[in-house]
Amino acid sequence: MRWISASKSFVIALPKPHQFTLMGACLLLSLALLIPATNSTTSHPLALDHLVDPELAALESPTFSLKQLRAPWAFDHVPEHETLLVPATGGAYQYIVRKGDTLSRIFENLQLPQKTMYQLLEADVNVLALDNLMPGHTLTFEKRDQELQRFELHFSLAHKVTYTRKDTGGFEFDEVQLEGDWRDELVQGEIINTFTGSGKKAGLSSWEAQTITEILKQRVDFRRDIQKGDKFEVLVSRQYVDGEATGNNRVEAVRINNRRHNYHAYLFEDNYFDEKGRNLEKAFQRYPFNGNYRxxxxxxxxxxxxxxxxxxxxxxxxxxxxxxxxxxxxxxxxxxxxxxxxxxxxxxxxxxxxxxxxxxxxxxxxxxxxxxxxxxxxxxxxxxxxxxxxxxxxxxxxxxxxxxxNPMTAKIPIAVSLTGKKKEAFQAQLKKYIAKIEQPTDKQLALNKSQTSESDRTL
Ligand SMILES: [Zn+2]
Known part of the structure; x- marks a missing residue:
């Protein structure tokens, strides 16, 4: 999915094929001639070696092979790493993060000065977006006058961060998150073996299945209480940008129906509650220490x-x-x-x-x-x-x-039951969720009749 979206956005961003050769040649020339060669034996701080986490990568991301990335416009005569650079609009070029990459290795491979990388890390210190690099993310580099002017990190179709060079020498950080279009989708299934396995088979992502076990962990022992034949219904809200799933999802409602119990969780004001309005999550404490500090x-x-x-x-x-x-x-x-x-x-x-x-x-x-x-x-x-x-x-x-x-003023969940007006609001929300879970078939039928273009929508 990620690969499909990434390749599509490239196609959109790319200029006409005959322009590639020229642009590519200029780009390589500038890389070869103008950028001072970095010494590959320079030691990089250990800190950067964690950047692309292979463990997480194996879990969450598809594997990208060089062959897949070799588009017709790839440069056949240049070293392997440079074939990963894809020209984009405005003289920029893009790089897709691979398994095993670290930021320092990417900069080294692309022959960008280490100093520039440190300037980016400096701009990133209060955000730490660069510490979330994962295989499949797209990096955009824009150079002018032999210097990196702009650096973009695309986490998903809906989320990117930009670092722009300022006259003073450093980079300034900006984050763009698109609201996109959130669609409710219903996933129903039956336990075959584990909840996670059965959930994924029914259409939940790994992240959604994990989230559900996390939400209900105070109530359900997923090894002991959940058995073969138990039914589950999950209402998820998934984000789309230009019709493509971004991978940003929200679990809204969960019902697991067991022979002995029904386990429910409903999202309300950023917290999960059971059907009676009891909070399923534990409270936070405000300060990360005991005692008082200025x-x-x-x-x-x-x-x-x-x-x-x-x-x-x-x-x-x-x-x-x-x-x-x-x-x-x-x-x-x-x-x-x-x-x-x-x-x-x-x-x-x-x-x-x-x-x-x-x-x-x-x-x-x-x-x-x-x-x-x-x-x-x-x-x-x-x-x-x-x-x-x-x-x-x-x-x-x-x-x-x-x-x-602001950690000092943010609303932090407190493990108490909802009362008064809040309880009423929760009950109204609960009704909406239940309606979405229990009447999908009629809705789906109505939709199919009136609007075939929305037939890919799972309700
Ligand atoms: Zn501070």
Whole structure:
């Protein structure tokens, strides 16, 4: 799917075939003549070696072979890595991230100066978008006057980040997320072996199946309680841009009907509730430590660098604290990364359910490893002063649905039942979900009759 979308966007972006040869030749000439050769033995910081995670890649992404990427306009006479460059509009060229790539290796292969990569990492420090590179993502490079002017990272059809060179020398960061078109789709099935296996067979993505087990983990023991023959219904909302699935999905409603129990989960205001309006997720704590520490810098998405004037968002809250202070996870979750970053220092990222993520930067020591489950309040690290840091402090971030929010003021889920007006609103939403789950056949029939163009829509 990803490959199809990527190839299609190339075709759209590409100029007429006869222009390729010329453009390609100029591009290669400039690469060969003008860019100072980087010394391939230069040691790169260990921090960059994690960038494309082969484990995740194997799980989530299709494998890209060179052959697949060799379009008719590929350059036959140049070394292998350069055949991965595809000219795009405006003199830019594109590169599709491959399994085993790291950012430093990509820059080295494309003969771009290491200094430029560090300037990008510097612009990225408060966003860390470059740490989410995965095989299949598209990178766009735009050069002028022998310098990289613009760098784009396309996560999906609906999500890209752009780094633009400013006169002051550094890069400025910008993020574009398209709203697209969200469609409700119903997936129904029966347990054959495991929930994940049966779910995928019925049409759920791995991510959706995992999310469901995560949402219901407080209520259901998926090994013991779920049995062969149990039925399930899942309402998912999936994002489309120009008719193509972007891979961004939201699980809206889940019903698993077992001989003994019915397990329900419904999404309402970013949280999951059962049919009685009881929260299925555990609460967060506001601060990532015990005790009191002074706030030394507030969350500020439009902060300007005092010297360069570049916008350098401060996507978290800083707390002044002595090196070695215990840092605690603010919620139950799974450790997504433990990384040593040139500027962010040693940092830990924790995923909490499908909507929340926390990050802890400039640490001196981590007590957790990737993939580990952690509990709210668990000591995950010791604070420090690593990376680019002006003094011992903890930088703490909270992200909701992929966007950084002020961790001191954000609405954080609290494990209580819904009451009053909220309960009414929840019940109204519940009715809508149930209607979508229980009347798909009639709706589908009506749709098929009136509108054949929407026949690919699964309801
Ligand atoms: Zn900070």
């Amino acid at each position: 706030k030394s810098s507030n969350f500020n998405p439009r902060r300007k660098h005092p010297v360069t004037g570049l916008i350098r968002p401060h996507n978290g809250t800083d707390f002044a604290m002595r090196i070695g202070t215990p840092v605690r996870s603010t919620g139950d979750g799974i450790v997504k990364r433990v990384v040593n970053h040139k500027y962010a220092g040693l940092y830990v990222e924790i995923q909490h359910g499908q909507s929340y993520k926390t990050r802890y930067l400039h640490l001196s020591k981590s007590y957790v490893r990737k993939g580990q489950r952690v509990k709210r309040g668990q000591k995950v690290a010791l604070s420090g002063n690593s990376g680019r840091s002006t003094g011992a402090h903890l930088h703490f971030e909270l992200h909701v649905n992929g966007r950084p929010v």
